[in-house]
Amino acid sequence: MTYWIAADWGTTTLRITRMDGTRALETRESDQGMNTLTREQFEPALLAMAGDWIDGPTQVIACGMVGARQGWAEAAYRSLPCTPLDSGLTKVTTQDARLDVSIVPGVRQLKPHPDVMRGEETQIAGILAKLPEFEGVACLPGTHTKWAHLSAGEIVSFRTVMTGELFATLTGQTVLRHSLSGDGWDEDAFLAAVSDALSRPETLIAKMFELRAADLLHGQDAAIGRGILSGLLIGAELAATKPWWMGRDIVITGSDKTTRAYAAALTSQGLNPKILPARDMTLAGLTAAKGT
Amino acid sequence: MTYWIAADWGTTTLRITRMDGTRALETRESDQGMNTLTREQFEPALLAMAGDWIDGPTQVIACGMVGARQGWAEAAYRSLPCTPLDSGLTKVTTQDARLDVSIVPGVRQLKPHPDVMRGEETQIAGILAKLPEFEGVACLPGTHTKWAHLSAGEIVSFRTVMTGELFATLTGQTVLRHSLSGDGWDEDAFLAAVSDALSRPETLIAKMFELRAADLLHGQDAAIGRGILSGLLIGAELAATKPWWMGRDIVITGSDKTTRAYAAALTSQGLNPKILPARDMTLAGLTAAKGT
Incomplete structure (x- = not known):
């Protein structure tokens, strides 16, 4: 068969x-x-x-x-x-x-912090099937983005950041929903916010309400607000995961839109991430799993 | 009449x-x-x-x-x-x-960042009715916490941080709800997380998913998880608002439970906040408004 x-x-x-x-x-x-x-x-x-x-x-x-x-x-x-x-x-x-x-x-990690993944290990198997010699970091953006350090064919450590869920929840369930509706997206606002959050990550939590106030006081466009919020969150994520990606080779494996955002953010920091499509990596991983 | x-x-x-x-x-x-x-x-x-x-x-x-x-x-x-x-x-x-x-x-603020308040200006009027000579910072914790710099009877500047709404949304609407249910509260976990977030605010966004993983892998108690999340958020808020409170006199005006958390967090940083009950300040402020 x-x-x-x-x-x-x-x-x-x-x-x-x-x-x-x-x-x-x-x-x-x-x-x-x-x-x-x-x-x-x-x-x-x-x-x-x-x-x-x-x-x-x-x-x-x-x-x-x-x-x-x-x-x-x-x-x-x-x-x-x-x-x-x-x-x-x-x-x-x-x-x-x-x-x-x-x-x-x-896969679970007990140290240095507790963490779990289900599904991403299969995408990582797909990445290693395509790039058997890869040493570096796999970034798997999504609802719960994973950053996995890969070496000698093994997952050495990883970190989950719930950036996608935060963006969806903040734009859908909080007071910000009144100012960030639709699916518009401003790339310049995004990149400026990435840079802002990376250089001053401690201000993230205080910047959120500004998006509401800027709409109320200046009628700020929702596409700009969405770009800023996404940039603040991804910038904060990059600040938190710097020990993972700094100076390393990076592969990004996610859906088209999310992958483009992470690639733009990392490129703006002088990195040159390689992109592999998520669905292909899942199939390559499941194919590798079938052979085990 | x-x-x-x-x-x-x-x-x-x-x-x-x-x-x-x-x-x-x-x-x-x-x-x-x-x-x-x-x-x-x-x-x-x-x-x-x-x-x-x-x-x-x-x-x-x-x-x-x-x-x-x-x-x-x-x-x-x-x-x-x-x-x-x-x-x-x-x-x-x-x-x-x-x-x-x-x-x-x-009241609205156009610079240095856009911000708005409705209702808190009345509580601030109440604070100044009770303490006419007060110079310093009013912290009004709630769904959208306000930090207002008061001088010579005026609101000079303020900053809104949506900490209360973030806590409610994260514990009620995200994957964390499975691990942070109930209304338990661990004070030691809270204070440790405040300190952690204040010293490394850039890790906030990455620490959230740890609460889920710690439950899945170690069965971490929901009360500890809730204390940690609250501490991370309030600690991040204190890091973001340091220019407001550092070296200044502070009045906290909020509901009992929230006020206690902010007071504990600020006290752990060597501050000595004065507490005035929110409902009394609102009535004092409305009474002052009646006289205008």
């Missing part, structure tokens, strides 16, 4: 790809993420979406929050330092005998 | 007090804040709550978001520097001829 299914099963999204060996044939996506499903609902959700791809014994390799305690089956964290895929996969017991489902375990 | 009504009418709460001259007789509170009312609903809301206090011509002095553009009547901002109550009150036209309603205008 050369056909198999690669499943990127996160908190809010399920994305499955029909694979022929290392080649992606078709991808489907739904909002049946981990947080919408009880344990018994994972298998029906998968069958409902991939049913016509399954005409015999079918291997499924999944990564992400599907392996959390609240997921389909808990895939216990491995501890650092480790390669992104060592110690193998966690098998899932299924009702449908045609399914052969395995989940990639997440 | 010696009886009048003091109204503290904010975004989410309406609190009215029947006054006999400078003496408070009775206070009533409802959730009919500015953001639940259209312009036409303010007068009926007031009459429904205070009806039995109104047996003839009755003066009502109100402060807070009731004077915003979306409020009962817009009370245009005054610009700094100004005394908290100069330039008088904004009269409101009412249907009920017995009512004589006035709103205290808010």
Whole structure:
């Protein structure tokens, strides 16, 4: 059997790809993420979406929050330092005998600070499959951005910064929502705020309300406000993660828009990040996991 | 007529007090804040709550978001520097001829950064009514904490930090809600985090996700997590507002619990803040406004 299914099963999204060996044939996506499903609902959700791809014994390799305690089956964290895929996969017991489902375990860090990842280890495996000799830092921007120090094929340490969730929450749930609506984006305001936050990161928390006041007093455009807030948050993130990226080679792996913002911010600091698309890295990682 | 009504009418709460001259007789509170009312609903809301206090011509002095553009009547901002109550009150036209309603205008700052307040200027008037010679900084903690530099009876400059809203949003709307539920509070964790954030404010944004990871990996108690998050935010706020409070006399005027947290944080930095209760300062400020 050369056909198999690669499943990127996160908190809010399920994305499955029909694979022929290392080649992606078709991808489907739904909002049946981990947080919408009880344990018994994972298998029906998968069958409902991939049913016509399954005409015999079918291997499924999944990564992400599907392996959390609240997921389909808990895939216990491995501890650092480790390669992104060592110690193998966690098998899932299924009702449908045609399914052969395995989940990639997440990774945990106990020191110097507690941290966890689920799904990003698979993207890192994809990065190392594409760039086997890579030494440096992988930046995986998203809801919870990960900065992972990679050396000799291993994840040495990492740091999670919830920048994406902060931006979404501040623009959607706080008083700033009145002044930062829409999806406009001002690049100059963004880069100026990155620089501002990097040089004076201690002012971040005080700068937020300025966005509301600048709208009330000067009618500041929402696109400028959104650029400033994003720049302040990413600039503060770069200030906090300086020990990770300073003087190192950097790969960024994320969605198009977010990746562009991080790349622009890092480039403005004199760095030259390499960009690898997130979905390709996930598939490359799941392909590598299938071979383990 | 010696009886009048003091109204503290904010975004989410309406609190009215029947006054006999400078003496408070009775206070009533409802959730009919500015953001639940259209312009036409303010007068009926007031009459429904205070009806039995109104047996003839009755003066009502109100402060807070009731004077915003979306409020009962817009009370245009005054610009700094100004005394908290100069330039008088904004009269409101009412249907009920017995009512004589006035709103205290808010204050705006154009430089060095844009900022606005509505309601806090009345508390500051109350502080200056109690301590006419006060020179220093008023810290008014709350959803949007204000730091106001007071000199010669005037507000010279101020800074709003949305610390209270950040804490509520992070503990209620983000992934941290799974690890920071309840209303527990660990004072030691709080003070350690204040110190941590003050000495390394650039790490704030990266420390947030640690609270989730520490729960997942070590089962960290929610009360400790809440103490740490509050300490990180207030510590970051103190780092950002250092030019305001450093080496100055400080008055804190807020609710009991929040005031205690700020007082503990400032005391841990060798300061000796004076505490004045928020509701008393609001009434003292509205009483001063009545006399203008």
